[in-house]
Amino acid sequence: MTFKAQIQQGIPDVLPSVKKYELSINHAPKRKSILSADEKKLALRNALRYFDVKHHKILLPEFADELEKYGRIYMYRFRPDYEMKARAISEYPGKSVQAKSIMLMIQNNLDVAVAQHPHELITYGGNGAVFQNWAQYLLTMKYLSEMTQTQTLTMYSGHPMGLFPSHKNAPRVVVTNGMVIPNYSKPDDWEKMNALGVSQYGQMTAGSYMYIGPQGIVHGTTITVLNGFRKIKKEPKGSLFVTSGLGGMSGAQPKAGNIAGCITVCAEVNPKITQIRLAQGWIDEKITDLEMLVTRVRLAKEKKEVVSLAYLGNIVDVWEKFDQEDIYVDLGSDQTSLHNPWAGGYYPAGLSFDRANKMMTENPIQFKKKVQETLKKHAKAINRHTAKGTYFFDYGNAFLLEASRAGADVMATNNIDFKYSSYVQDIMGPMCFDYGFGPFRWVCSSGNPEDLAKTDAIACEVLEKMMQDSPIEIQQQMADNIQWIKGAQENNLVVGSQARILYADAEGRIKIAEAFNKAIKKGTIGSIILGRDHHDVSGNRFALQRNIQHL
8 A cells, every 4th residue: 555545544444463562662651550440441432432343342452451551542553554754745645735744744743763752652852742642643644635725624632623614724733732721730630631542742843743853952952052151251162061861852952062062961861862862963972981971071171172972870960970070060951851750751860760660650659759859969969060150040841840849959049939040031031032033943845955955045145134234132143043054954953854943033034934935936945834833932932930930
């Protein structure tokens, strides 16, 4: 059966063979058992609703086994046999070019090279899901292949509600994820609803199909690190940036450090994802011994190297060791997934990765206790460094929020504010967002690298012309983005679709888009998919605990 035919069939009438659980894939950790006996039955009924009754006898025990083993029903059997990747838009079946572009973006979000847990349909952040199960994927792709220019597909938490009549200027897809009322929005409520198959956390660009691989966060992190060094009036070269996390988004930090021109030390507890980042070239070196790390950092400082070092181990050990060895840290942050602290977003010190995962599911109360103990140690070590002059900022991952809940020493003297600012308050807000700069993304639907190079040149030309007459307050940001675009090909930023990101204000976005349209009309490039992310200053913002502090 051809790729197009497989898309158009949706859920197959004949059950596909059972898929092998591939150990080479970075799988999601087992989720804790949170459903009662009756709720497990409901979860199974919810899963079976996608299938003809004739298949229920075979699927019921299979789904029950998945729920028991993994804490979720992913429907692995229905994972497609074709390669999951963004194809040229011409390869997708359909009546609507817009619908085809969405299919391209969905497949990019689930690409093995892009997604954090691809077989569990999670793109990044530990639980940022595109869909809850593979049946939802199959149905959604089928509906998109049937959609006309006068229809709209509505989605709720990965579940396609159906194709509805609309008009050509209406959105082709309307998406919402995780819409729950406040009384049922505690972490365990979310876990339960996800296990039941009725709600998912879509993150910012996973459940909205706009993830472009780690490049998106590389750009934002590069701009953050550059401006962070400007804030403390230091040159990046020879200076040390310490942080943690090498996952779907945090994995961008070492590459960003290299582009910014500093020494980066990034700790990660997961051996598999660390090796993936090394193989992808997103880190320069992997180190597994703290003494070797200290020696290597001292050498890098002495030679003023631009290098990214991944430490396979817990970040708390790094902060404590660097304090003991008097290794001066210029910039410090953290990008572990602390929005999801009890289900794999943050790991306790003193436990191996495998032992921690086992405790997470078998003894979640003890796991939570260990995580909170570690957060207190983490904050204490950072405090010792900041007393020596380190500039530490919260990277929007809820580190300060969860540390405060754990009882860590992170509160200001008024016991209202945190003692450290977030990157939005101190760096990106006053230097970028206050002037209307935010992420402008595009994907070349042809899948042709030559189209991407042409769009880079077009965008660069537009920005250089604009910079000639731009106010002095934004010239540095204009220059940073011009330099970013000029170095984009050399920095080998593409993972997955042929995509690019830069920061632009409203005028810049309009002018770049107009220039793209002219090039498309001339036949110079193929069609372009435009997008954005949560840093867009037009209102798509989140996490009030960090974004409104000090305002």
